[in-house]
Amino acid sequence: MCLCGGFAEDNARIILLAVVLAAYMLAGAALFQRLESDLEIRQAAEFWRVYHAFRRHHLRGSPLALQRLHELLYAYGNASATGIINKRRRWDFPGSFHFVGTIVSTIGYGSTAPQTTAGKAAVVLYGFFGCSGGILFFNLFLERIITFLAWILRSWHIRRLRRRLRKTTLASRRVSKSANTPKRSSLPDILDDDDHVDLDQWKPSVYGVMLYLSAVSCIIACCAAALYASLEGWDYFDALYFAFISFTTIGLGDFVSTQKPSYPHVHWYRFANFIFLVVGCCCIYSLLNVTSIVIKQGLNYVIHKLQYGNRDVAAPYLPRRQSSVSTMYYSKRRPTRFVGRDSIRAEDNSETPRRMSGELISMKDFLSANKVSLAVMQKQLYDAAQKQRGGGSLAATPNHQMLKPGAVGPLAIASEKFESKSTINR
Numbered sequence: 001m002c003l004c005g006g007f008a009e010d011n012a013r014i015i016l017l018a019v020v021l022a023a024y025m026l027a028g029a030a031l032f033q034r035l036e037s038d039l040e041i042r043q044a045a046e047f048w049r050v051y052h053a054f055r056r057h058h059l060r061g062s063p064l065a066l067q068r069l070h071e072l073l074y075a076y077g078n079a080s081a082t083g084i085i086n087k088r089r090r091w092d093f094p095g096s097f098h099f100v101g102t103i104v105s106t107i108g109y110g111s112t113a114p115q116t117t118a119g120k121a122a123v124v125l126y127g128f129f130g131c132s133g134g135i136l137f138f139n140l141f142l143e144r145i146i147t148f149l150a151w152i153l154r155s156w157h158i159r160r161l162r163r164r165l166r167k168t169t170l171a172s173r174r175v176s177k178s179a180n181t182p183k184r185s186s187l188p189d190i191l192d193d194d195d196h197v198d199l200d201q202w203k204p205s206v207y208g209v210m211l212y213l214s215a216v217s218c219i220i221a222c223c224a225a226a227l228y229a230s231l232e233g234w235d236y237f238d239a240l241y242f243a244f245i246s247f248t249t250i251g252l253g254d255f256v257s258t259q260k261p262s263y264p265h266v267h268w269y270r271f272a273n274f275i276f277l278v279v280g281c282c283c284i285y286s287l288l289n290v291t292s293i294v295i296k297q298g299l300n301y302v303i304h305k306l307q308y309g310n311r312d313v314a315a316p317y318l319p320r321r322q323s324s325v326s327t328m329y330y331s332k333r334r335p336t337r338f339v340g341r342d343s344i345r346a347e348d349n350s351e352t353p354r355r356m357s358g359e360l361i362s363m364k365d366f367l368s369a370n371k372v373s374l375a376v377m378q379k380q381l382y383d384a385a386q387k388q389r390g391g392g393s394l395a396a397t398p399n400h401q402m403l404k405p406g407a408v409g410p411l412a413i414a415s416e417k418f419e420s421k422s423t424i425n426r
Contacts, residue, residue, distance in 0.1 A: 009303060012303050012306075013296070015301060016299050016302060016303065017295075017299055038059075052067075070293075082115070083111050083112065086261070087260065087261065088258075088260060088261050091220060094258075094270060098270075099112045099276065100126070101277065102128045103126065103130050104130040104131065105133070105134055105249055105281050106131055106135075106249045106251075107143060107246055107249045107251035108249075108251045108253075109253040109256045110251070110253035111256045111259065119332065137282075138281070138282060141286065142282075145213070145282070145283070145286050146286065146290075147202065149209050150203070150204045150209070153209070154204065155202035205298075206293050206294060210294065211292055213283060213287040217280070220276065220280050220283060221243040221280060222240070223276070224243045224276040224280060225237070225239035227239075227244050227269075227272060227276070228242060231269055232255075232257060232260070234255065238255060239255075241255070242255040242257070243276075243280065246281070247277075248282040248284050248288070249281060249285075258270055312386050
């Protein structure tokens with residue numbers, strides 16, 4: 001398979017994704033058919049058994065009674081579907097607020113739906129702006145949560161880095177004392193300079209962000225399931241299933257919360273239900289977007305294998321990652337130039353021994369988990385925007401044009417496209 005240019009690679013990626021999704025959907029259809037088909041047949045057989053038993057014992061030779069039975073079953077089915085039997089009111093203010101919440105969040109359980117023509121027309125207009133605002137809110141939350149997690153991971157990274165550099169420096173001091181060399185007065189200044197070590201210098205691993213988002217989402221889902229199981233009377237697994245269906249905005253509607261006529265502490269329960277739905281949807285939305293980055297990397301890997309085979313060629317979509325430690329530390333010491341991927345050679349001929357000569361070797365394993373980072377996605381998003389503008393790749397652009405660490409996910413795509421249009425118009 002030959003990929004010529006970035007557009008061909010983008011087309012190959014979307015075609016490959018379509019094929020994978022089609023295969024995934026076919027496998028899912030076969031799986032759920034095997035799991036659910038037998039129960040559906042048994043339930044249908046049980047209904048007709050009860051129906052015919054009722055007719056034999058109570059409706060012998062009475063066509064009018066049979067007609068009224070059918071009318072009763074039809075009316076009962078409609079009343080049960082619209083939720084007006086043995087359930088709370090749908091269109092009081094709390095019920096209406098629950099309904100608009102399912103619209104804005106795009107969950108759409110289907111348990112509540114307008115019946116009037118005016119109500120249906122209002123849903124079209126209200127849902128258009130409501131869904132737009134909800135998606136914007138999710139994207140803004142995605143930016144903030146990714147930036148917050150990056151700040152946490154950066155703090156841990158700097159703490160581990162300081163500890164490792166301090167140990168290495170103390171070891172080099174012991175060697176210098178034993179060799180009677182001049183004593184170095186202080187630790188490397190990177191340990192005391194936080195301004196140089198910011199999110200622009202170090203990016204967290206996308207797998208680390210996905211791990212922490214998964215943990216937070218699981219904790220929220222488990223706490224929500226405990227609440228629903230106790231107040232709704234569901235099994236804990238059913239409550240956990242409802243939490244996943246709601247947080248992912250799938251909204252099948254087989255389980256819906258706050259539908260009983262009465263609850264203990266009903267106002268607190270409705271408030272807690274609202275908070276769980278908002279926070280859960282935001283966290284799962286962020287997790288799904290981060291997971292899509294990993295899926296995209298997998299597609300890129302497959303395309304790279306199809307294009308280059310088993311040849312040891314660096315993937316064009318992966319940026320070369322240099323050690324942030326070496327960049328921050330050695331740039332303060334003397335001019336350096338990169339010889340290999342992770343090796344550094346001094347350009348001056350001074351006889352001053354190079355500090356931390358074994359640092360790159362000792363930090364290699366320490367930083368190996370960060371080879372696939374959020375910077376990969378940022379490069380891909382920027383490359384796509386630049387190619388649409390007729391520009392080059394990110395490798396040829398200045399550093400100040402790179403996307404900010406928080407500008408990730410779907411909102412970054414929209415923002416970059418709007419900026420490119422405005423730039424062209426100017």
